[in-house]
Amino acid sequence: MKNLAINGGPRAIEGVLPSFRDTTGRTFGKAESDYLREVMESGRLSFLTGPKTAAFERRWAETYGVKHAVAAANGTAALHTAVVYLNPEPGDEIILSPITDAGTVIPILSQLAIPVFADVDPLTQNMAPASIERNITPRTRAIIVTHVYGHPADMDAILSLARKHKLFIIEDCAQAHLATYKGRLCGTIGDIGCFSFQQSKHMTTGDGGMVISNDDGRFGRGLRHCSDKGWPRERGGRDHLFLAPNYHMTELQAAVGLGQLEQLDSFVTNRVCAADRLTELLADIEVQPVLPLNDTKGVYFFYSFRLDPGKLTAPVADIIKALVAEGIDGFIGYPGPIPLYRYPVVRDHKTFGNSGLPFTLVGARRDDFNSALCPEAEKACRETVCMWWNDRFEERHLQQMAEAIGKVVSAYRA
Ligand SMILES: Cc1ncc(COP(=O)(O)O)c(C=O)c1O
Structure with a gap:
């Protein structure tokens, strides 16, 4: 555990990764x-x-x-x-x-x-x-x-x-x-x-x-x-x-x-190539990448992977903090650690004044937007690491990301 960046050890990722936030990861020609x-x-x-x-x-x-x-x-x-x-x-x-x-x-x-x-x-x-x-x-x-x-x-x-x-x-x-x-x-x-x-x-x-x-x-x-x-x-x-x-x-x-449309094909191709390469590099690490179905082309908005909490000594949220400390640009679950229906706009009907519309319409369906509604989505939000993905990732970035993930996952292995 000592060599983890979160505990003061060296970061696996040198510098900052290309990011959608600025010209490090956005290409305007x-x-x-x-x-x-x-x-x-x-x-x-x-x-x-x-x-x-x-x-x-x-x-x-x-x-x-x-x-x-x-x-x-x-x-x-x-x-x-x-x-x-x-x-x-x-x-x-x-x-x-x-x-x-x-x-x-x-x-x-x-x-x-x-x-x-x-x-x-x-x-x-x-x-x-x-x-x-x-x-x-x-x-x-x-x-x-x-x-x-x-x-x-x-x-x-x-x-x-x-x-x-x-x-x-x-x-x-x-x-x-x-x-x-x-x-x-x-x-x-x-x-x-x-x-x-x-x-x-x-x-x-x-x-x-x-x-x-x-x-x-x-x-x-x-x-x-x-x-x-x-x-x-x-x-x-x-x-x-x-x-x-x-x-x-x-x-x-x-x-x-x-x-941008003139470049879209190359943006997408680069994202997919980088993602495929990271999947190769993660082959021996105990994570489960979210991959496209057979006979489809997935285009990796995020690169996401699942962790199995039963095999870890800390909650996934803590693992993500350790990954971020290594330089990974990621967060827990999408849209966050809870599914969309548990945000106040839906769960508490925060819509039009205090009317609760449309849920209060006569005869309208009223679901309880609690954690029992969609069990698989609940688990996915809790157990998934989403990493911001980018068409500018190079081999060295992918190697360092794989190293960061391997280092953190093995440090927290149960
Ligand atoms: C799946 C999905 N749907 C809808 C939206 C809404 O798009 P925008 O943020 O451009 O309004 C987004 C963007 O964040 C999205 O990722």
Whole structure:
């Protein structure tokens, strides 16, 4: 134990690892600068007068081979746009994972729909189809499928449930840029796909998002109108057809997005290569990496691994402190040490004033958001180490990370 950095020993990782937080781990090239300059020199910072947002949407649609791509202010906005498009009745239910960002549940609550949490598969930490099925009721309208850590969920099983129960599938690809399931790009497998370009994502515009779909308005609403105040601008004049937020992306974000998209393939390839190499280096260490399913391409938003508390002399939270002291950029569990439903917004219905809406709607489903709700998600949050991942990791970084993990895990082995 003496040689652990947390006890004053030498750190396994020299210096700091490349990080999404700054230029150590974010690559902005000449294209981003040129496009940004064009926007500034044109004086056209809004999509209403400038061409960059439309160009970014076009390129994203081409990359994904879809008919519609609508840029949004951020990933939560993209998901909210998708839920506005679905137009649920208040009290309708939408199934989601407890292992995801708050940005997945906020749109559901904002539209007065009820979030219903399906438990996860212990290996992938994506929603388990059997748990989804158990949670389907006559009021279920949709499933939001988060491909967590960038690893595709079990889409064949989920699609077959959707077909059987006539459910709409929203893919939350905020962590899954260019991930594929059986050769198909995530975001194009369900009915609608949502992306985030927040600072930590595979590519970034600071904040930003995108919604894609091949759907032509089956719920009587145009996708673009769902993030534009319900406004059918293409008809000319001013009209507001239904309640919808304003989630425009700016031309500044789109300028950066266009440049980043040119590099996205190499960002993703580098992340995956680095992750595969770390998995090799960890082969003899008692940790269980969270890996993509067979026949899928997972794109490693985080590199996550499970620890078995029964085989350790200290709680996982303490092990993580020791790892951080060695220089690892990581934390316990996703979205944290507890699943999403145990945060006050969901658990205590901290929504609209003191109304408790939508949970207090007459006839609405009322789950107890306690630790008994999704046992596998509870365990996963307690036992998983998530490491921020980066396309700039080199062999020396990966060697040092493996050394740090090996050193700490063996020091705490029971
Ligand atoms: C899985 C998932 N869903 C939704 C979001 C929300 O995206 P944003 O932070 O861009 O609003 C994020 C981003 O953190 C995410 O990781």
